[in-house]
Amino acid sequence: MPTTSAGAPGSPSSPGSSPAPPPSSSATPGPPTWPPRSACPWSACSPRPSRTGQWGPYRVPTVRLGDAEAPCRDTRAATCPVPGHPCLAGVDPDAVLDALRLLGVHADATAGPAGDGSPAGDGSPAGPRGAAGDGGPGGGLAGGAPARVAVPAGGVGSGRCTSWCGTYTAPGPTSFVHGRHRYLVPVTPDRGPYGLGRARTYPWPDNAVEITPHELRRAHVDVVVLQRPEEFDLACEWLGRRVGRDVPAIYVEHNTPKGDVPNTRHPMADRDDLLLTHVTGFNELFWDNGATRTAVVEHGVVAPGVEWTGELDRLAVVINEPVRRWRVTGTDLLPRFAELAPLDVFGMGVTGLADRLGLPADRVASHDDVPQERMHAELGRRRAYLHLCRWTSLGLSLIEAMTIGMPVVALATTEAVVAVPPEAGALSTRVDDLLGAARRFLDDPEAAGQAGAAARKAARDRYGLERFLADWDRLLEEEVCASR
Numbered sequence: 001m002p003t004t005s006a007g008a009p010g011s012p013s014s015p016g017s018s019p020a021p022p023p024s025s026s027a028t029p030g031p032p033t034w035p036p037r038s039a040c041p042w043s044a045c046s047p048r049p050s051r052t053g054q055w056g057p058y059r060v061p062t063v064r065l066g067d068a069e070a071p072c073r074d075t076r077a078a079t080c081p082v083p084g085h086p087c088l089a090g091v092d093p094d095a096v097l098d099a100l101r102l103l104g105v106h107a108d109a110t111a112g113p114a115g116d117g118s119p120a121g122d123g124s125p126a127g128p129r130g131a132a133g134d135g136g137p138g139g140g141l142a143g144g145a146p147a148r149v150a151v152p153a154g155g156v157g158s159g160r161c162t163s164w165c166g167t168y169t170a171p172g173p174t175s176f177v178h179g180r181h182r183y184l185v186p187v188t189p190d191r192g193p194y195g196l197g198r199a200r201t202y203p204w205p206d207n208a209v210e211i212t213p214h215e216l217r218r219a220h221v222d223v224v225v226l227q228r229p230e231e232f233d234l235a236c237e238w239l240g241r242r243v244g245r246d247v248p249a250i251y252v253e254h255n256t257p258k259g260d261v262p263n264t265r266h267p268m269a270d271r272d273d274l275l276l277t278h279v280t281g282f283n284e285l286f287w288d289n290g291a292t293r294t295a296v297v298e299h300g301v302v303a304p305g306v307e308w309t310g311e312l313d314r315l316a317v318v319i320n321e322p323v324r325r326w327r328v329t330g331t332d333l334l335p336r337f338a339e340l341a342p343l344d345v346f347g348m349g350v351t352g353l354a355d356r357l358g359l360p361a362d363r364v365a366s367h368d369d370v371p372q373e374r375m376h377a378e379l380g381r382r383r384a385y386l387h388l389c390r391w392t393s394l395g396l397s398l399i400e401a402m403t404i405g406m407p408v409v410a411l412a413t414t415e416a417v418v419a420v421p422p423e424a425g426a427l428s429t430r431v432d433d434l435l436g437a438a439r440r441f442l443d444d445p446e447a448a449g450q451a452g453a454a455a456r457k458a459a460r461d462r463y464g465l466e467r468f469l470a471d472w473d474r475l476l477e478e479e480v481c482a483s484r
Contacts, residue, residue: 175300176225177208179469181476184211184219186238194234213238222480224249226274229267244273248479252277255393256414257287268292275479280394280415295475300468301399303460304376308405308452313442314342316382316406318375318397319389321349323356330388330411331357333431337386338363340435341442344382346375346397380404383448384425384441387416388434394419402459407451409438419462424455 177183187210188195195213211219216238224235224243232251235243243249251274257264268276269290276292278284284296315337322331322345334343335357345353346367354364367378379385385401387410394415402408408425410416411434420427426437441448 175302175465175468176472177204178302178465179472181207183208184216184221185209186211186213186216188213194231221247223247223476226251227254232274244271249274250277250476250479251275252279253283253287254279256283256391262286262288264288265290266292275475277475281418282415283393297468297471297475299394299396299399299463300465300471301396301403301459301463302465303403304380304400305373306377306380306404308380308449308456310381310383310406310445310448310452312381312383314344314382315340315384315386315409315438315442316344316346316379316401317386317388318346318379318395318401319350320347322347322353323349328389328391330390333388334364334386335359336431336435337388337438340438341383343386344378346370346379376400376404379406382406383445384409384438386438387411387420389413389416399459399463402455403463405449405452405456407441407448408455409434409441419459421454421458423451424458425451 185208186195217240219239221239221241224239224247226232226235226243226249232243232249235249239247241247251268253266253268253276257266264287266276266287266289268274269288269292271290271292274292275295276289277295277297278287279297279299281296281298284294317334319325319329319331322329322334326332331353334345337343338357338359342362343364344367345364348369350366351368353366354361357364367375370378379401385398385406385408387395387398387408389395390411390413392414398408398410398416399419402420402424408420408427410420410425410427412427412429417427425441426434428434428437441451
């Protein structure tokens with residue numbers, strides 16, 4: 001999952017030139033011999049249409065894996081894959097164990113739960129949590145590692161250890177890697193755009209581990225997560241497998257469409273080898289996805305460890321590259337709000353913004369690329385949060401500001417009309433209405449506090465990390481089981 005350093009979990013997505021073509025890895029060894037991809041032993045518990053069937057869009061929170069809560073989903077972490085388990089009815093236990101050995105995963109009835117630190121079944125010590133990729137297969141079975149499987153370095157304490165491989169851009173990985181799985185994060189020597197490795201400015205848990213393209217060739221991977229079109233071919237090359245055929249693939253689209261909206265064709269339109277997942281219902285609606293199966297998993301945020309005080313009579317804004325993106329991010333609207341109160345603009349590429357707006361520095365203060373924790377603390381001291389984007393996806397900075405308890409003054413565009421309830425501040429396409437709301441919050445701290453409390457509750461209820469990870473667990477498990 002190579003990161004791009006140009007984004008942060010709270011940053012609006014920024015369009016721009018594509019990175020250089022992915023590096024070639026022709027020196028990597030040939031692909032290993034993999035066991036047959038037989039039917040998933042848990043698929044009977046999770047009925048769903050065929051991967052090649054035509055699916056209509058669905059939303060993950062409403063997707064069910066079966067009327068019953070998949071009986072083996074609750075029991076397999078304690079007993080799979082032990083001969084006699086109901087999940088393996090009709091499956092030759094010796095064939096299962098042989099397949100596991102080919103993958104480098106050792107099954108033994110004496111092995112402790114994966115990731116609990118107990119000795120592995122073969123007598124070797126369990127690897128350290130989050131150790132860099134060992135180069136060998138070691139993610140457990142598809143859909144979650146059975147507790148009686150000894151997983152090499154990097155097991156997850158929940159007893160379910162699924163390996164992931166893929167690439168990602170900035171808007172969501174910090175929340176995503178807080179799940180119960182093992183996340184393989186490709187890293188290249190130059191830590192370029194396709195191999196940045198683990199994030200270094202945001203806290204990531206130990207189960208997100210770095211792995212080289214060379215090691216990926218022999219890593220067990222249950223599902224690939226892609227977020228840029230060129231990553232599809234790159235993943236095939238690095239893995240030595242057909243992504244979408246030999247290993248299931250999910251493409252995450254973070255952005256609103258550009259160009260001939262609403263006729264913009266998505267790069268992954270009309271494909272039957274992946275699931276196209278959007279982060280907002282608005283994006284799913286406005287992209288032309290063709291016949292590709294789609295899903296929506298709304299954002300989730302790690303709740304900032306600060307709360308709003310609103311002690312400063314100033315307005316806060318978070319924008320990446322406000323000069324280049326200008327009307328897209330509503331930069332041209334900032335001078336009208338600067339007449340009411342000084343603005344503090346956080347983000348990347350904000351240095352010199354006051355000059356470009358023709359305003360004195362005491363009316364528009366730029367805070368360029370401030371570390372996330374410090375930015376959250378500074379946001380919470382400002383009276384209200386401005387969201388003036390005309391055409392962007394739902395920025396995580398807006399959700400984080402609400403989670404802190406900031407009242408919101410926002411343009412009623414794209415997904416903001418869903419994210420911000422009326423009691424959390426002000427939503428309108430009339431700038432004069434927004435100016436009036438900002439003036440009210442500046443004059444009345446108590447009203448600002450009441451709106452901020454409503455914003456905090458709305459954000460934590462809808463965009464909490466627990467809901468986000470549960471939605472992804474359901475989606476990922478369905479894709480892995482359906483591919484078997």
